[in-house]
Amino acid sequence: MGWSLFNRKKTQSFDDRAARTASGGESLPVQDTRAAIEELSKVVQNDPEAVEIYLALGSLYRSQGEIERAIQIRNSLIVRPGLDREFKARAWFELGRDFRRAGFLDRAEKAFQEARSLGQDPVSIHREMARLTAERGDYEKAAESYGQLDLPLPQAHYLVRFAKDRFAEGNVSQGNRSLRHAIRAYPGAIEAWLEQLTQAFKAGSAAKVADILGQAMAQVAPELRFVLFEGLLTALNQAAKARESSFGEETEWSKSCSEEKLVKALLPVIETQEPDVLLLYYGGLLQLRIDDLDNARSWFEKALMLKSDFWLARLELFELSRADQTLTPFFKEQLSFFLDRARNVRRFFCRNCGLKRDQIFFNCPRCRSWHSISFRTDITE
Template identity: 75%
Template structure:
């Protein structure tokens, strides 16, 4: 019956919709208008022929991709209770139900659904990957890392080893945490999150030399388009240290022994100067100079970045801010200008190269499309 349906007039349309639905089931979001159209079309076909199991499964995945978890679950359950349903389709229905439960946050139910799918013969590798995701969402990072390693997926393996390390640092298990970070880098040398965590820990310990050594190694292994994450992460660590020191009022905190800004910048800048010309390296170098109030060098680096990319809005904004003290402004104009500059600095600077999601914080796995290491910097404000 299913194949007869696909042999009707709109063959290519239904095939394309099913492929889109399966892709959505893997965690990727489709454009809302496209998904809605597909849902309406598939709903009509299912209504006309309830035995079209493939289309029914695809429809459930489309509902899930739109966040309509209850409707997706209803579709899976309506298939599972069919007494004459083929075993392979029942396994698929249980598997997709597990994905629905996981998306809805019902992790225990998801695990049971995946076990049912396994018992009915669902692919062990697909089950294994879903169980790894479940472990990660439960915070069982060691299990998640081990599972991804068994699946030969080194990037997520490294990511969850870093998550494990941060938990170990929080629990005072520094030796174990450093081992986890080294393990992450061995698993995936380009693991930007592992290098960044090593940098932050070296910064916290007060060793500017160690920060420099780690940064030099990291820049050799990390993809060039991701190097800005290292510099952004260091600057965020400096800001955290400043906040904690101000609030501590002399009391000991985890940031009390952080590197002095002058020593840190003295180690970082020569390493940045050795890199191939890059607009973001110049921009972040200027920000490091501003941390130690070296406005002349900061201006020089910002001007170089503007030569490389005249439309780089944040570099232009910082240059404008540096020149503001030389301008004669009325109090009203100065107040309005300060307001607009502050608002401009809050514009989301990062985006996902794959789905376009904009964020104001670093991310290693896109919250929307779940792609790894897809973060990019918005050098063009129209991006």
């Protein structure tokens, strides 16, 4: 079986990355950005009329977080006498993106309107306005805008955000409709399937959770399926914490099914899948939740048979065997220290830009790529 879930991104040239940054794509690494800023600044000093360089320099400042300097560059272009209409439109457009990055959403909208009036590409304007709408928290309208742009993945994402708001208000039927709409728009919407799983768990139906999981496994990209299990474990932790602190009062997790029922319903679903290192790992974690230590150990060992250097599976096996070891108090203390540190290593990263996180994400906070999350099965990744 040829699983290749964690392919490394091919090395790209500096020019390619700089071009994407200037056009609004991924950010350059910090060291490359600073070097580019220095080089472009020198060129601009020698040729102040180089508008393209001005625009690129402003985008590099923005990617570096120097928003004020980026805005100064756009304004200097906008007020320049005799500037070509096309360049002025682009300057207004980039100014709008600068304002949005700075959190000045009203100013950003006005800048985009100016860019539109000067002939800036309407699709790019529409995309930026959709993002503005999302940042304002109007998720329903944002989803509609992305649907008009024929971008089903962000459309589905914001339908899920809208559904979560409805669930929080107690409007379960509207929330469920929005989730179904999200899956119709983009069947591989991992966030939509995860929210359905969470809601079924909250409702107390282990069988429904298992049924939804089976459907999700058939639709979600194989390299993203681990997100379902990570999300479920998070829900289990939240439910357990709510039970401990509720003092008998009703909470949103009060009707959730027991962990034992849930785990026994989920494991057969996992067993129907082709052997996969992460599915085996999460299956082992689920069995640890119900103190089925022998089976948990077996699943972690199977995970290592598929990938011998999977450090987290080795960590769990080591933890399971610790009680059988005779250790001095000093050694136990040092070992606990290093195990705790190992558990805090950020497990997730963006396949596109390499950003590391200890929590799941659907849209990379750095490069804004969708569904680029991956699991660090190799600690050196």
